[in-house]
Amino acid sequence: MDGVLIPTLVSGLLLGSLYALMASGLSLIWTTLGVFNFAHGALMTLSAYIAWTVSEQFGLGLVMGFVAGVGAAVIAGVLIELLLVRPFYGNRNMMLITVMTTLAASTILERGISMIWGPRLKQLPRTLDGQVSLLGAPVSAHEALIIVLAPAVLMALWWYTGRTRSGRSLRAVGQNPGSAALIGIDVPRTFSLAFGLSAALAGLTGVLLGSIRFVTPGLGADPLVNAMIVVIFGGLGSLGATAGAAYVIGLLEALLVLWLGLYWTPSVLFVALILVLVFRPNGLFGKAT
Amino acid sequence: MTRLLDITGLRAGYATVPVLHGIDLHLDAGEAIGLFGPNGHGKTTLLHAVSGLLKPTAGCVRFDGQDITGAKPSAIVAAGLVQAQQGNTLFGDMGVQETLELAAFNTRARSGWQTRLEEVQALFPRLAERKRQRARTLSGGERQMLSIGCALMCNPRLLILDEPTLGLSPRLKGELREAIAEIARKGVPLIVVEQDVEFLLALSSRLYLVEQGEIARMINRADAPDHKEIMEMYFGEQAH
Numbered sequence: 001m002d003g004v005l006i007p008t009l010v011s012g013l014l015l016g017s018l019y020a021l022m023a024s025g026l027s028l029i030w031t032t033l034g035v036f037n038f039a040h041g042a043l044m045t046l047s048a049y050i051a052w053t054v055s056e057q058f059g060l061g062l063v064m065g066f067v068a069g070v071g072a073a074v075i076a077g078v079l080i081e082l083l084l085v086r087p088f089y090g091n092r093n094m095m096l097i098t099v100m101t102t103l104a105a106s107t108i109l110e111r112g113i114s115m116i117w118g119p120r121l122k123q124l125p126r127t128l129d130g131q132v133s134l135l136g137a138p139v140s141a142h143e144a145l146i147i148v149l150a151p152a153v154l155m156a157l158w159w160y161t162g163r164t165r166s167g168r169s170l171r172a173v174g175q176n177p178g179s180a181a182l183i184g185i186d187v188p189r190t191f192s193l194a195f196g197l198s199a200a201l202a203g204l205t206g207v208l209l210g211s212i213r214f215v216t217p218g219l220g221a222d223p224l225v226n227a228m229i230v231v232i233f234g235g236l237g238s239l240g241a242t243a244g245a246a247y248v249i250g251l252l253e254a255l256l257v258l259w260l261g262l263y264w265t266p267s268v269l270f271v272a273l274i275l276v277l278v279f280r281p282n283g284l285f286g287k288a289t
Numbered sequence: 290m291t292r293l294l295d296i297t298g299l300r301a302g303y304a305t306v307p308v309l310h311g312i313d314l315h316l317d318a319g320e321a322i323g324l325f326g327p328n329g330h331g332k333t334t335l336l337h338a339v340s341g342l343l344k345p346t347a348g349c350v351r352f353d354g355q356d357i358t359g360a361k362p363s364a365i366v367a368a369g370l371v372q373a374q375q376g377n378t379l380f381g382d383m384g385v386q387e388t389l390e391l392a393a394f395n396t397r398a399r400s401g402w403q404t405r406l407e408e409v410q411a412l413f414p415r416l417a418e419r420k421r422q423r424a425r426t427l428s429g430g431e432r433q434m435l436s437i438g439c440a441l442m443c444n445p446r447l448l449i450l451d452e453p454t455l456g457l458s459p460r461l462k463g464e465l466r467e468a469i470a471e472i473a474r475k476g477v478p479l480i481v482v483e484q485d486v487e488f489l490l491a492l493s494s495r496l497y498l499v500e501q502g503e504i505a506r507m508i509n510r511a512d513a514p515d516h517k518e519i520m521e522m523y524f525g526e527q528a529h
């Protein structure tokens with residue numbers, strides 16, 4: 001058992017890191033606009049494909065690929081907000097309408113990607129070569145980088161939303177758009193900012209994921225459901241709670257795969273989510289009301 | 290005296306309900322004016338139409354010679370016209386100090402924000418004592434102070450206060466009124482909505498009675514002797 005447990009925990013940590021990156025992007029939009037972006041996964045996929053084209057096809061290297069991938073995701077994210085979310089702002093059913101419009105964006109992006117890049121599997125090169133040892137288990141340096149990078153990105157986001165003018169303006173708009181406007185914050189611009197930042201996170205995650213898994217049109221959409229579970233599990237809001245939930249879900253998923261296998265793992269995760277919400281309606285780490 | 294705010298023929302409302310039926314009102318630099326009138330007759334609607342939260346359907350709002358009718362709220366604040374909302378809840382999960390710092394958001398407000406913060410804290414020492422407390426846990430009076438403090442942090446060239454003492458105890462009412470008088474003494478032009486006509490008369494040079502979405506009456510302080518009459522008229526109007 002000992003020989004399996006440590007690698008399982010490490011892979012749980014890796015999963016948790018990926019969920020943390022995805023969920024923080026989702027929760028950035030949720031806390032600012034009160035909507036879920038179902039195209040978040042498709043933005044990850046788009047970024048991975050663009051990065052692949054620039055880095056492998058054009059041979060410009062992974063750094064340029066990274067920049068192009070993240071840039072493309074940001075442009076697509078801002079366009080989604082502008083065309084598919086903003087027209088419904090202030091609508092009583094905004095939440096539900098944007099579930100549909102962002103799902104539509106996700107489908108269109110995925111189909112477009114299949115059309116342009118075809119069905120052949122692609123893979124991005126790793127950011128770092130070689131192996132390191134984590135808790136005595138061998139891990140690729142690239143995966144170790146993700147495990148280190150996720151908390152660093154979360155800390156940066158925490159600092160940004162808590163300490164900087166523009167980061168604070170995101171929270172202000174999320175809590176009271178009318179009052180935010182009356183202290184001079186441009187509310188629509190802040191929406192674009194939230195979508196752009198979230199898309200940048202999606203782009204970063206997509207490129208990182210694209211060298212662990214094969215780049216397919218479903219690259220980002222596959223883990224999206226779990227990332228949404230993470231956001232709800234954490235209690236829809238604070239960055240710290242979302243991060244905590246990401247690691248809980250990541251580790252739980254890795255252990256469940258070990259104990260129950262892939263087949264039953266998603267069902268058990270959902271049951272766990274429902275139980276948590278029954279006993280703690282504000283999420284695992286959410287504040288009691 | 291230059292004309293700071295000039296409102297002519299302003300109409301506004303909600304969805305299909307017109308509320309304002311042509312408002313004319315003006316304010317000169319260095320002046321304070323008061324608005325009063327029965328509940329639900331359009332005072333807040335008028336202020337929202339001026340600050341950009343509500344798009345006017347007709348008429349014109351000029352601020353410092355510039356046409357700001359229907360402009361974005363952020364642009365209006367950037368020009369210096371700042372409003373503290375009635376019963377404002379601000380940002381529930383943000384701390385007092387953080388909120389005040391954020392309120393110095395527009396470019397005109399950024400330089401010298403530290404000095405302004407000190408001024409606000411001198412004006413409302415309670416805010417200085419509660420730097421890290423979240424807005425949602427503040428008392429009604431403290432919230433009003435924070436709301437006015439935020440508006441001051443915007444570096445206003447004209448400050449609009451919508452019922453700043455609504456629902457407060459007499460002692461707190463007095464405290465806030467003293468602070469508002471202090472703001473006026475410092476030379477910040479003010480538009481104040483209040484139900485207490487005596488307070489408005491002491492503060493401002495002119496009073497407007499807003500009724501049925503119109504200016505039913507304009508009263509200059511020079512005519513103050515009949516302020517008893519104003520009271521009678523006001524309560525008389527309210528009775529029916």
Ligand SMILES: Nc1ncnc2c1ncn2[C@@H]1O[C@H](COP(=O)(O)OP(=O)(O)OP(=O)(O)O)[C@@H](O)[C@H]1O
Pocket residue numbers: 303306308326327328329330331332333334335375452
């Ligand atoms: N968001 C809204 N949608 C529809 N009608 C509204 C809205 N806000 C206000 N009204 C209506 O507009 C009219 C004027 O309201 P307003 O808030 O301007 O009055 P007020 O003079 O500020 O009253 P108070 O002294 O109670 O603050 C009222 O009949 C009110 O019901």
Ligand SMILES: [Mg+2]
Pocket residue numbers: 332333334375451452
């Ligand atoms: Mg009102």
